[in-house]
Amino acid sequence: MEKNSTKAMIITLATIGIISAILLTFVYQWTIPYIEANQEETRRIAINEVLPTAEEINQVERESQIFYEGYDSSGNRVGMAYQHSGGGYNGPIELMIGVDLEAEEIIRISILNHQETPGLGARITEEEYKSNFAGKPFGDYEVVKTPPSKTMEVQAVAGATISSANTTRIVEEAVSMINNAYGGGS
Amino acid sequence: MSVNAKQLISDFKNGLWQENPIFRLVIGMCPTLAVTNTMVNGLAMGLATSFVLISSEIVVSLIKKLIPGDVRIPSYILIIATFVTFVDYFLKAFYPSIAASLSLFVPLIVVNCLILGRQETFASQNPVHRSFADALGMGIGFTWALLLLSAVRELFGMGSMFGLQILGDWYRPMVIMVLPAGAFITLGILIAIMNVIGKNATNDTTCH
Numbered sequence A: 001m002e003k004n005s006t007k008a009m010i011i012t013l014a015t016i017g018i019i020s021a022i023l024l025t026f027v028y029q030w031t032i033p034y035i036e037a038n039q040e041e042t043r044r045i046a047i048n049e050v051l052p053t054a055e056e057i058n059q060v061e062r063e064s065q066i067f068y069e070g071y072d073s074s075g076n077r078v079g080m081a082y083q084h085s086g087g088g089y090n091g092p093i094e095l096m097i098g099v100d101l102e103a104e105e106i107i108r109i110s111i112l113n114h115q116e117t118p119g120l121g122a123r124i125t126e127e128e129y130k131s132n133f134a135g136k137p138f139g140d141y142e143v144v145k146t147p148p149s150k151t152m153e154v155q156a157v158a159g160a161t162i163s164s165a166n167t168t169r170i171v172e173e174a175v176s177m178i179n180n181a182y183g184g185g186s
Numbered sequence B: 001m002s003v004n005a006k007q008l009i010s011d012f013k014n015g016l017w018q019e020n021p022i023f024r025l026v027i028g029m030c031p032t033l034a035v036t037n038t039m040v041n042g043l044a045m046g047l048a049t050s051f052v053l054i055s056s057e058i059v060v061s062l063i064k065k066l067i068p069g070d071v072r073i074p075s076y077i078l079i080i081a082t083f084v085t086f087v088d089y090f091l092k093a094f095y096p097s098i099a100a101s102l103s104l105f106v107p108l109i110v111v112n113c114l115i116l117g118r119q120e121t122f123a124s125q126n127p128v129h130r131s132f133a134d135a136l137g138m139g140i141g142f143t144w145a146l147l148l149l150s151a152v153r154e155l156f157g158m159g160s161m162f163g164l165q166i167l168g169d170w171y172r173p174m175v176i177m178v179l180p181a182g183a184f185i186t187l188g189i190l191i192a193i194m195n196v197i198g199k200n201a202t203n204d205t206t207c208h
Helices: A006-050 A121-125 A127-133 A161-181 B002-016 B029-035 B039-066 B069-094 B096-105 B107-111 B113-123 B128-158 B180-207
Strands: A056-062 A065-071 A077-087 A092-100 A105-113 A142-144 A153-155
Touching (some): A006 A077, A006 A092, A006 A105, A006 B069, A006 B096, A065 A161, A077 A105, A077 A161, A092 A161, A105 A127, A105 A161, A121 A127, A121 A161, A127 A161, A153 A161, B002 B128, B029 B039, B029 B096, B029 B107, B029 B128, B039 B069, B039 B096, B039 B113, B039 B128, B069 B107, B096 B107, B107 B113, B113 B128, B128 B180
Parallel strands (some): A142 A153
Antiparallel strands (some): A056 A065, A065 A077, A092 A105
16 A cells, blocks of 8 residues: 555545554543542632632522532521633633522632632732631622722732732622522521 | 764663753743643653653553554554553542642653654664663653752742742842743753854864
8 A cells, every 4th residue: 555645545544543542541531530520629628718718508590500508407407509600801700609698798709719810810819809808798899909898899919900900800690690599698 | 882872872861961852852831831830840840751752762662563544643642542541540549739739740641752763763763672772861841841940040039949948038039030920931041052062062073
């Protein structure tokens, strides 16, 4: 068979493709349990962070969204956690938000995944920024560059206004998703 | 035999300095500039690229005679992509935090021209042992260059090294260093320094 014939080319590429696919199937099957366990673990830590008083977490599905209801040891619902994502400065930001439905307040937020600039936007994962949302009532927030003077103000991370504003918007969206699913909270 | 060993050593050393992918050949700039904002990222990217480079040079060198010339580039890309996908899954499974911070730059190793370039200029024309020596040298050369670049950027940009705070509160971080512009500035200055060192080295040898 001539080396550069069309047949030879097709056979070569098909063979490499098939061998590659077989090898990657094994790699996939080997790694996927670890990958899923990692994601599960990240989610569990995040839920614990945003619902610190919850002893037991129940996963519920409402309006085709997954919510995590947190209960304390005596069976009272202490809060709800919800995972939401949106665009950041460099890529998607994925966060977990914990809310108190009765008080209509955010308890805490936790950043699961992000690709923001290290040293700048990446500081949305630090307590200084996240604490902005602790105890905030539901509603629309305003991102400001100075220490907040009103309840609905959120202080941006210095030098990372876009990351801060986008995270704030994701939080607002998450709150309205929860509100929709749980009938406006009232 | 000794000629053979000498050949191998010179193949290996080639990538470390003389034809260092970053400071000499100036190829593979996309990951170089994008992920060297922290030392952990720089090191991880260097090692991941080295693994892909070594594995694919070995495979390409082994099967080079079976690949028709007209489809050699797509064949190389398929082989490279296989190893890159392996690295991607491996990092996600065992080093999730590194996988998260490198994110889409891991799949992008497929199109790193350093890797394709070495298949075309070296592995496809040389035996396996020489290709391995070349890949190892190029891989280490790429890794140390990324590490140096990220060390400078992390130290000046955040005052830390490998995430450990080195410089105290008195130091005001130069934020530009962790931004893309800082990558260009650092790379330019480092290449200038390398050129001066390279020039002196050649002058020394001619003096003898």
